[in-house]
Structure formats: C-alpha cells, structure tokens
Amino acid sequence: MPKDVPIANRIECDYYGAHVTLVDGLISDCARQVADLKKEDAWDKEGWFDVSTTKEPYRVEGKKTMGYEVAEQLGWRMPQGIIYPTGGGVGLLGMWKAFEEMEALGWIGSERPKMITVQAAGCAPIVKAWEEGKPAAEMWSNAATLASGLRVPKPYGDYLILDILKKSRGMAVRASDEEILEATRIWAKVEGIFAAPEGAASLVAYRKLRGSGFFKPEDAVVLFNTGTGLKYLDVLDASSASRPASAAKPVARQIGGIIGPY
Secondary structure (H helix, E strand, O other): OEOOOOOHHHHHHHHHOOOOOOEEOHHHHHHHHHHHHHHHHHHHHOOOOOOOOOOOOOOHHHHOOOHHHHHHOOOOOOOEEEEEEEOOHHHHHHHHHHHHHHHOOOOOOOOOOEEEEEEEEOOOHHHHHOOOOOOOOOOOOOOOOOOHHHOOOOOOOHHHHHHHHHHHOOEEEEOHHHHHHHHHHHHHHHHHEEEEEHHHHHHHHHHHHHOOOOOOOOOOOOEEEOOHHHHHHHHHHHHOOOOOOOOOHHHHHHHHHOOOOO
C-alpha cells in the first residue's frame, strides 16, 4: 500500500492477517513492486497470486452485479445515466458487461445508460484523454488527491473505459478536492449518507452535469458511492481543521436548488 493510505485501510488489512508493506509512492509504484516480485518467480516460491485490478478475471465478475442490481431495482429499465467514481475503473467495465449479458438473456433491450466517469482534478488521466479525444490515457504526473481510491495515475483498463464512454454517449468529469469535501458534507446533512470522498465525487459530477444541461431534471441518474466516510476519519478531520470559517455556508445555498433525486 502507499504509505499515505488512510489509516483505516492499513489497520483493517493488518487485522485480517496480511503482511502490509508500505510503499513511498502511489498505487502505480506498488504495482511496479508486485511486477518486480513476479519477475523473481515469487509467485511459485511464496504461493502468491496477483489480484490487481483487471489483471485477474474475477473482480469484474463481482463488480458486474452492480449492473444487475441497477436494472432489477429500476424494474428492468435502464436509467438515463450512471455516475461512477473511477480509479481503476473496473466498476464501469463490470456494469457494461452485465448490460450485455442481460440483453442476451432478453431481460433488457439495447438501451444503455450514459456512463459517466468522475475523477479527482489532481489525478484525472481518463478525463484528460476524453477531452483530448485519445483512445488511451497517459500516465498522470504528480498525482495528488485526498480520495486515495481515485489516485490511480493510469488505469490498466483505460482504453476499455474510454470506449465505454464513447459507446454510451457518456462523459468524463473532474472534481476538485474542495468540491469533494463540500459534497461529502451535503450528502451527510441532506441525505444522511456519510460517503467516502470517492463516492462524494459522484455528487459533484451530477451537479455539474445538471447545471450544464447534460442531464434533465426528469432523468433517472444513478450515483454510486463506493465506500464509507468512516474509513477517512483522519483525512476528513485534518481537512476540517484547515477549513476556513467562511467556508461553512448554509446547506441550501451550497446545493444551489438541486435537491432532486441524487
């Protein structure tokens, strides 16, 4: 794990019995160390197996259940949009796979939701590639964001994510850390959802897309929260301590009138 990973993540793995190695760098640096160990045939010697995102066949099978749940809970109809916080992006890949399977089963038609990627402004390789019309992302330099799950300089399945955005007529949106923190507070105060910063980024994207007219007020849009804010207590506490008093504005004013279905 990166050495600045939220303390809850590190402690949880430690208590599950893992031997945690802290790396002075990003998740990409962790992946590089894993790759180096692979070259040393550590897999055979130690009995290890690489479960990195999109480097094994199982995670996408688990993530695709999100697509089945969306369809089932909406009466086997597709929403107009799905907003998903994208680090490695396997959630998008899994849901897209689920939609293809459900169509083959005859459970849904050919309609698809607009798939929206949201990334942190301090690490937005997919957004940059989308804006530049490129089929793949470039390595993001000096990645920095409080949302550690979004601090992925170059997703392994970047070209697949970009292809899904194109096929679904979707969009890629960036959210600053300030916007993410604001959305975290709004979701907690208004909806009682203490979201992780990654999930709160979805609300940032929705508000921006509503404001631009990309989504209409009557559109059904599903926002995914991928974690709990309880894992970020140390990060959020530090952010609150450095938050100026002038930033504490009334919630209704912050929402800007968008109090519809999040």
